[in-house]
Amino acid sequence: MAAEEEAAARELVAAVLRELSAPEGHPRPQNRSLSRAEVEGELCEALLRLLGGRGGPSWLVASLTRAAVDQVLQSDLTAFVERKGDDVEESQEDSKTEDLLNSDALFKHCLTCLQDVCNQWQKQLPSPPASGTPLYVFAHAIRNTRRKMEDRHVTILDFNQLFGFTDGIQRSYFAVFDGHGGVDAANYAASHVHSVVAHHEALVLDPARALKEAFQRTDVMFLKKAKRERLRSGTTGVCALLEGERLHVAWLGDSQALLVQQGAPVTLMEPHKPEREDERERIEVLGGCVTYMGCWRVNGTLAVSRAIGDIDQKPYVSGEGDVTTHILSGTEDFLVLACDGFYDAVTSSEVPGLVLGHLQETGGNGQHVAERLVSAAKEAGSSDNITVLVVFLRDPAKVLEDFLAHGSVEAEPLFDFGGGGAEALSDHAG
Incomplete structure (x- = not known):
């Protein structure tokens, strides 16, 4: 040490x-x-x-x-x-x-x-773990114009130390939970999903399965608590488990994760919304309905079709998540996890420009990048709670350096904002 x-x-x-x-x-x-x-x-x-x-x-x-x-x-x-x-x-x-x-x-x-x-x-202090790939994590959350703040987010860089893994595989965990009808479900998920993942029998051999099934197991646990304490809240969620060279992302509801690789957005998931054809069919087969009341809603109430909790809307609002795995090549720039208060106002294609614009303005310092993204969503008209968590998979200064090098060597920018190169990026990020 x-x-x-x-x-x-x-x-x-x-x-x-x-x-x-x-x-x-x-x-x-x-x-x-x-x-x-x-x-x-x-x-x-x-x-x-x-x-x-x-x-x-x-x-x-x-x-x-x-x-x-x-x-x-x-x-x-x-x-x-x-x-x-x-x-x-x-x-x-x-x-x-x-x-x-x-x-x-x-x-x-x-x-x-x-x-x-x-x-x-x-x-006698314990020995520190072997150094792994450094991660640079920045998060910001605001209540915005809502009466209560019902979002929660989780960052666990030292997953192995927290749960006693000694197999030498670097693991980190990140999550955003967007509660509704109260904060109990979001608080519960933020405390328990990663613990359920850590104790899942498939974590070592099939971490994607462990991450996916952790949602449903946490849902079962929370529903017991909800019945015991007469709770009616629910929460969507998106979780990312970085495990060696693999990125596993699990979600239920409309919180989302976006990966940016060499300046380009990589779509990892499709949110669970009632208007999705497969979600509507699932709900209707169970005897529920999807109706339009300002937006598409399950049984005329919830605007999401999957969530932890929502005891009154089970089984129409499912606690079963989905999962995807991305093999990391080392060219990935950053990961953005956020609730619908962000993604309903900022499109996936806008995210790389906003982040890289911030890095250019700060000389490659990512410290306040999450605040920049939250501000962008608020300026775009979001009135919901907004939570954004940015995980740089490479040094932010290196991400900026590679962007600028790409623009000069290839003679064309990664983004077309109506101009060329870094100057147009700076103007757009304003």
Whole structure:
């Protein structure tokens, strides 16, 4: 470990110990009661909020989280049982009641475990992972003109450290969830989908299947919670798992992912909307209908045909996602994950120009590129919540350099904005 990184790691551990000595002010799990299946996802989410943004190495944040949560999971959780949950299904298989755990008491125990880990690591830090391909990630989200902010996004650069994988394959995970009818479903998906992926039996051999099926498994988990707590919300979602040289993208609903390769947009997916012929047919076969009320809606209510949650609209609104896999060649520039508040206002063909225009204006600095894209959607008339997450697969400065080189060597720009070369790009990005 380099001296500078070791110093940052030791300072992070010391800062966490200082904070844990304070009696109040720690983040808590988002739900008061947890089923056993929800414990890992909720505790990881709460610890990542506690530890994140402190300037220490991200791999250490993930490793600390993993070590503390593992200690909790190895404990006797019966001490935290609060009550038996209500029956969540009428079938014989699911009619058993399940234990519900008190999340406050459980998280307090988790903080004690975290303190134990930090005390141990003050004496001997773990070794950092082998360095992999660097990723440059920027995200921005706004409530816009809506009354509530119901979007959530997730960035996990150190997926292996968070879930204990040691097979040497670099993995990172990114997601955007666009809630409706409340934020509960989006919060839930943002806490649990990646945990379900990590524990899926097919992750190592068939990660695309694991990512796809994680949506449906999370939907089943949330529907139990929704019935127990009388929740009616739902969420669309788009998730990307970078696994070695493969990019897996799974989605349900109308949140989308777009890949840009050598300055050109690569369509990865088609969103699930009720007006799609296959979606309309599926809904009608089940006995539902698709009607036009300002836009096409399932049973006259929802403008998306697949989502996690929406207990009142199951099975017409499906919790089953789709997935695609793209083999990376090293020529890919960046990936953009965003909700429909962005993609309904900005077309896929506009995205490369907006990003490259920003890079030109900033000399290859991608730091505020997500803000630029959010502003573009708002300026184009979007009134919805807007969340944009940009993952550069190469150094943004190199992306800009290659664009400028292409324009000068080939004597023609990657984009035609009514002029030529970099000057036209700058004018367009304004």
